[in-house]
Amino acid sequence: MSMAPSQQLFEPARIIIVMGVSSSGKSTVGAALGRALHAPFLDGDRYHPEANVEKMRAGIPLTDEDRWPWLEALTGALKEAADKKKGVAVGACSALRKSYRDFITETAGEPVLFVYLDGSREVIGARMAARRHEYMPTSLLDSQFATLEVPDPHTENVLVVPVTDAVNRIVTTVTASLSHLKSFKRWQ
Template structure:
């Protein structure tokens, strides 16, 4: 009997979204994964309308109504990027299942969500050490209150711990994506 961990069972996807609460490392992991896959990386923060940015800057949590246009714009941009390179990586909180379903519906194809799983304490420590243009630490509790942890039995998700080093997370994700060849400098 093999003791090697089994590969996760999920649907192959050209669009990969690194998701989780604020300060989980979405942008860092997403950018590194994009480099590893030689794929465009789109940071979801850049797709927020200015009204959303102002609300967050003022410590006001976003509502579903605030999120739909943002998620639609990001989804469209990811589809366009995937059309050009056959793969695209995005960073997006995608905290609720309805948001993940909406993104997948708008994409019109499977989307793999890479869930950066971390405790409130670990994420809180990270958030306290960084400065974000418009995401104050006061919004972290609302992020965890909104989070619906993805279920690998019913969603296209790969769960990885935020406490792993960046290179280990990228290796874990790329190993689970045999349909996408990792970019190696010597190739």
Template sequence: MTHRIVIMGVSGCGKSSVGAALGQSLGIPYRDGDDLHPAANVAKMRAGIPLTDEDRWPWLDHVARVLKEGAPVIVGCSALRRAYRDRIRGGAGGDVRFVHLAGSRDIIAARMAARTGHYMPTTLLDSQFATLEPPGPDEALTLDVAAPLAALVDAILADIKGETA
């Protein structure tokens, strides 16, 4: 099976940590969606300005291209709305598995405050939660970010195994 996996959720939920660990377990590359943003998007976020849909469409298309051209691959991407996930699916050239890392605002804000060197300020977290349309079980596997990293990876691997068994 050619894996096209998107680890999704609001900023600070653990997409990079989970994606990198999952990639190591599966032996496939992880690409951080933060690195796929155009410079203008990064500048906006760094300035504390939330992205608009118009800002996001080219980025989501880039994410879809990475999934299409780089498969098997895991990409960390907020994919906050169903329309964004549909856009990614439409351009990915095959099935895409979404894993939603969900958690309380307090836990995620604390994680964001503790990280260094990232352009996304904690002040934008509320706009991320306001934009989020949590996926239903028909769209994604949803996991609680309060679980340990190894447990999150094990749950994703079990889900993958269950689908391919």
């Protein structure tokens, strides 16, 4: 039996999306990962159409029909950012359902690595209660968990990290898993 380290389980990708429910730390971790990789960071919240923002502000969960144009806009922007820098781009997006992750990958036309910030309802609820978000009320947290289809690292291109780790530890865990990025000139 070999004691060699196991091979990377995900497909190499130049588009990385930090995902999870609201208040899991997507924007914070995504921005820190972008800095560590010298890569552009795009916060998915900025790509929602105003109608989506108003629905969420009113405490109304988004439907799939609300999400498709948002996911398409964010994916296009991430692909453009990666192309422009001839390297990698990092985004933050809830990507709660497998169909959303599949849509993002299909729209990108290339592999996308999802970094799933895994946390319990209790931990995330405490975080959400301690912060003020522009339009995401705490009343929507239950709908986020109801929508979440936890990504399966055996069948999806995902790296799972616990939200309870410090941001710098999460970034170190992710960057240590990205040896394929050394082929891109910006990250060496």
